[in-house]
Amino acid sequence: MTDLLRFATAGSVDDGKSTLVGRLLFDTKSVLADQIEAVTRASVDKGLATPDLSLLVDGLRAEREQGITIDVAYRYFSTPKRGFVLADTPGHVQYTRNTVTGASTAELAVLLVDARHGVVEQTRRHAAVLALLRVPRLVLAINKIDLVDYDEAVLTAIGKDFAGLAASLGFESVVTIPVSALVGDNVVERSERxxxxxxxxxxxxxxxxxxxxPEIDRPFRMPVQYVIRDHATDYRGYAGQVGAGTVAPGDEVVVLPAGIRTSVTSVDTADGPLPAAGAGRSITVRLADxxxxxxxxxxxxAGAAPAVTNExxxxxxxxxxxxxRPGARLLLKHGTRTTPVIVGALGERLDTDAVAWVEGTEQLGINDIARVALRTADPLPVDPYAEIRATGSFLLIDPPSGNTLAAGLVGHPLQVS
Structure with a gap:
């Protein structure tokens, strides 16, 4: 089975993100011939000598900005080595919340900066959001290097500037790649320039x-999505997706929030039993009791269970x-469980311009990121988000409409130094 990498792109509106995504799709032959012909015709109409690859994704961006419900465009492409799911997030500050959506499941993020302008405010905002969401790997793509005459000194200065920001946000390492999405330098093919x-x-x-x-190295976690019963064969299994760690027959597990301990007798799939299953795998677990x-x-x-709490x-x-506002009564969805919740005190708010936590506020508006106290009706087995994303994340939902209101992270995963 081909590996699948989920990654997100982020960057300011002028950093050339559309062109970079278009270049990846074009050079990996992931667009249809009629799409290429349409882009070529549109480019000629604009008086351009070469195809404007940003047009491959700008149509989606225009739709997003006109109010489409899901404001992140997902693109799927593959090479002989790997499949990819690309979450293309909007660049404007008013869509910062959509960077949260796109990066929430990403294993890697590509953050663009314009070689002429370097690190700007939106770069800092996006870096802060990516750090908050604990995206494991970060690529700094310094774009438009053709417009600075491929000057190594310019790129070295930008990389050094960003390294200080990355260190303050807790990123352990950043891969810096100089690219020109317009002409293709170092995107798919290595540049001689x-x-x-x-x-x-x-x-x-x-x-x-x-x-x-990192979830594969964490203790085992699996929210139960469905109970499978077959009375004719006396089969009883518990289906779900492994959120963290691995599970194998013989492992001791605990059922939460009840706290009952038992052991695994079989790890089943539609293709047959497995000797073990890791994070991201959908399985059915059978238990001894x-x-x-x-x-x-x-x-x-069983030996490393999460805390069970309603605070x-x-x-x-x-x-x-x-x-x-404090006192709001909403629904909280954690894993496969949904429970009523009351919002308590609002704490510090993240100033994404200054990349710092500042004094709290009386209410949260759209795009705001803040610390908050919550009390749930049912006790929940939770881990700090900084340790296990699957059991450290949740959603707040509007009870009348069912609309998602907030993405939540247990604890305070972003400590700005």
């Missing part, structure tokens, strides 16, 4: 970076137009 650069091309890095994120388990319960490693100290990314 940057002999001083000996690192990978952007696609080369995307194809070679490990796809197993006949226990009352339902959708919404969590199977976890959450969390970080919220507010996504809705309607402001959030």
């Amino acid at each position: 940057t002999p001083w650069y000996d690192g990978p091309t952007l696609l080369g890095y995307l194809e070679s970076v490990p796809v197993t994120g 006949d226990i009352d388990i339902a959708r919404g319960d969590l199977l976890a490693a 959450l100290d969390a970080t919220l990314c507010w996504l809705a137009d309607k402001p959030l």
Whole structure:
């Protein structure tokens, strides 16, 4: 089975993100012939000598800015080495919340900067959001190097400037790649115009970076999505997707929030049993004991179980137009369980311009990121988001409409130094 890498792109509106995404799609032959012909005709109409590859994605961007519900464009493409799911997030500051959406499941983020302008305010905002969401790997793509005459000194200065920001946000390492999306330098093919650069091309890095994120090394977690019963064969299994760690027959597990311990007898799939299954794999687990388990319960490693609580100290990314105030009664979706929740005190707010936590506010508006206290009706088995994303994340939902209002992170995963 071909590996699959989920990654997101981010950057200011003028950094050439559309062209970079178009270049990746075009050079990997991931667009249809009629799409290329349409882009070529449109480029000729604009008086351009070469195809404007940004047109391959700008149509989607225009739709997003006209109010389409899901404001992140997902593109799927592949090479002989790997498949990719690309979340193309809007660049304007008013769509910062959509960077949260696109990066929430990403194993890697590509952050663009314009070689002429370097690190700007929106670069800092996006870097802060990516750090908050604990995206495991970050690529700094310094674009438009053709417009600075491929000057190594310019790119070295930008990389040094960003390294200070990355360190303050807790990124352990950043891969810096000089590119020109317009002419294709170091995107898919290595450029002869940057002999001083000996690192990978952007696609080369995307194809070679490990796809197993840190969740695979964490203790086992699996929210139960469905109970499978076959009375004729007395089969009883618990289906779900492994959120973290691995599970194998013989492993001791605990059922939460009840706290009942048992052991795994089989790890099943539609293709047959497995010797073990890791994070991201959808499986059915059979247990040694006949226990009352339902959708919404969590199977976890018995020796490293999460805390069960109905008091959450969390970080919220507010996504809705309607402001959030203390005392609001909403629904909280954690894993496969949904429970009523009351919003308590609002704490510090993240100033994404200054990349710093500042004094709290009386309400949260759209795009705001802040610390908040929550109390749930049902106890939940949660981990700090900084340790396990699957059980450390949740959604707040509007009860009447069912609309998603906020993305939540248990604890405070972003500490700015």
